[in-house]
Amino acid sequence: MLLGCIGDDFTGSSDLGNTLRKAGMRVTQYVGVPKEPAAPEVEVGIVALKSRTVPVAKAVRLSLDAADWLLAQGCRQFFFKYCSTFDSTPEGNIGPVIDALTERLGADRAIVCPAFPAAGRTVYAGHLFVGDRLLSESGMENHPLTPMRDPDLRRWLAPQTRHPVGHVAAREVFAGAEAIAAGVSREVAAGRPLVVVDAIRDEDLLAIGRAARDHRLLTGGSGIALGLPANFRDEGLLAGVADDWSAAGAGPAVVLSGSCSTMTRSQVARYVAGHPALEIDPDDLADGRMTAALAAGWVRAHLADAPLVYTSADPDAVRAAQERHGRDAIAARIEGFFAELAREMVAAGVTGLVTAGGETSGAVVEGLALQALEIGPEIAPGVPAVRASGRPLWLALKSGNFGDADFFETALVALQGAGR
Numbered sequence: 177m178l179l180g181c182i183g184d185d186f187t188g189s190s191d192l193g194n195t196l197r198k199a200g201m202r203v204t205q206y207v208g209v210p211k212e213p214a215a216p217e218v219e220v221g222i223v224a225l226k227s228r229t230v231p232v233a234k235a236v237r238l239s240l241d242a243a244d245w246l247l248a249q250g251c252r253q254f255f256f257k258y259c260s261t262f263d264s265t266p267e268g269n270i271g272p273v274i275d276a277l278t279e280r281l282g283a284d285r286a287i288v289c290p291a292f293p294a295a296g297r298t299v300y301a302g303h304l305f306v307g308d309r310l311l312s313e314s315g316m317e318n319h320p321l322t323p324m325r326d327p328d329l330r331r332w333l334a335p336q337t338r339h340p341v342g343h344v345a346a347r348e349v350f351a352g353a354e355a356i357a358a359g360v361s362r363e364v365a366a367g368r369p370l371v372v373v374d375a376i377r378d379e380d381l382l383a384i385g386r387a388a389r390d391h392r393l394l395t396g397g398s399g400i401a402l403g404l405p406a407n408f409r410d411e412g413l414l415a416g417v418a419d420d421w422s423a424a425g426a427g428p429a430v431v432l433s434g435s436c437s438t439m440t441r442s443q444v445a446r447y448v449a450g451h452p453a454l455e456i457d458p459d460d461l462a463d464g465r466m467t468a469a470l471a472a473g474w475v476r477a478h479l480a481d482a483p484l485v486y487t488s489a490d491p492d493a494v495r496a497a498q499e500r501h502g503r504d505a506i507a508a509r510i511e512g513f514f515a516e517l518a519r520e521m522v523a524a525g526v527t528g529l530v531t532a533g534g535e536t537s538g539a540v541v542e543g544l545a546l547q548a549l550e551i552g553p554e555i556a557p558g559v560p561a562v563r564a565s566g567r568p569l570w571l572a573l574k575s576g577n578f579g580d581a582d583f584f585e586t587a588l589v590a591l592q593g594a595g596r
């Protein structure tokens with residue numbers, strides 16, 4: 177294994193896997209820290225954690241366990257993947273995890289760059305933009321768990337870390353890899369080892385990747401991984417990605433959506449117009465009127481038409497459900513429902529699963545006790561098809577904000593083949 181990655185959620189981890197596979201590396205995503213060594217052909221191992229919004233100490237412990245396993249696999253470079261919208265609070269978890277990883281890995285510097293231009297996330301003058309809006313005016317200021325109220329990454333990260341935060345500005349990035357490397361070294365020499373680096377185009381990310389050739393640790397969104405495979409290729413270390421994806425699952429497929437993001441809700445609305453769909457009311461789950469067994473019966477009756485089961489709802493409905501049942505309690509109930517439903521579906525012969533939402537996808541993948549996912553071809557920016565190792569199951573784990581309105585249909589074609 178050459179590159180060891182730690183992802184703070186499941187969909188984000190497959191987003192990173194997508195970038196690295198497209199650039200020519202053999203990628204496996206692990207569901208939590210594996211107990212066994214990796215297969216010898218794996219060039220990139222991504223340990224996917226559910227650590228974005230857990231208490232700081234737990235996020236640090238999980239991330240260090242992942243780092244130890246990746247160290248044992250012989251990785252020479254490490255990557256901490258967080259969200260391209262820098263989802264965190266003044267307490268963490270991005271800063272504390274970077275601090276802990278720099279120490280454990282003996283890294284004297286860590287680039288901080290959530291830019292992902294293909295998804296509209298850019299960093300300029302140390303500020304994070306979503307499309308043409310500052311992060312703090314993009315809707316992310318209302319995020320239920322990690323409201324992002326300051327777009328200045330240097331200011332947002334400062335209270336989260338023990339280290340001063342530096343900056344390499346766009347004009348240095350535009351000057352290319354050497355200028356970026358010099359800029360980072362200047363910041364480190366000045367006592368600012370966590371360095372926010374501007375990036376607004378893929379070519380900036382490629383240059384950052386070249387500049388970071390010898391960095392022990394990088395941190396960011398999937399974007400700055402774009403330039404890393406070329407470094408390994410230059411050294412003749414890559415075997416090339418096997419092109420064996422044609423064997424996608426021929427069995428039935430199901431879409432499960434627990435994401436309530438604006439994009440997912442428009443995807444649900446589009447899909448409902450042409451497919452059987454079952455909307456789950458959280459109140460019914462809470463009082464037992466709806467169960468995974470009942471929903472599974474409905475799904476089995478519609479299996480030929482790739483049915484959708486969803487709890488996706490607008491912010492007012494979500495807020496009301498949270499007030500009635502408690503935010504964490506209702507989330508746990510819904511996630512448990514999807515996990516059990518997925519188990520029933522796989523037992524019923526489903527070979528394709530599309531899941532929407534990071535927490536939802538994490539619950540499903542953990543509920544199915546999948547241990548490793550091979551990263552396959554891209555379905556949409558940030559979303560690859562993945563195959564469960566050793567099982568006849570193909571999945572698409574979609575982050576809340578990713579994909580266009582037709583995403584579910586597009587994903588089913590990718591998972592089941594063009595013949596569906």
Ligand SMILES: Nc1ncnc2c1ncn2[C@@H]1O[C@H](COP(=O)(O)OP(=O)(O)OP(=O)(O)O)[C@@H](O)[C@H]1O
Binds near residue numbers: 577
């Ligand atoms: N109708 C609802 N009412 C209350 N909570 C809900 C409802 N539907 C889903 N949830 C919960 O909201 C959370 C949605 O988070 P999830 O990570 O799955 O989606 P997301 O935040 O849109 O995606 P991402 O993290 O990839 O951006 C889950 O914990 C889910 O259980």
Ligand SMILES: O=C(O)[C@@H](O)C(=O)CO
Binds near residue numbers: 187260292534576
């Ligand atoms: O970086 C992103 O935006 C995604 O991979 C993600 O982590 C969303 O949860």
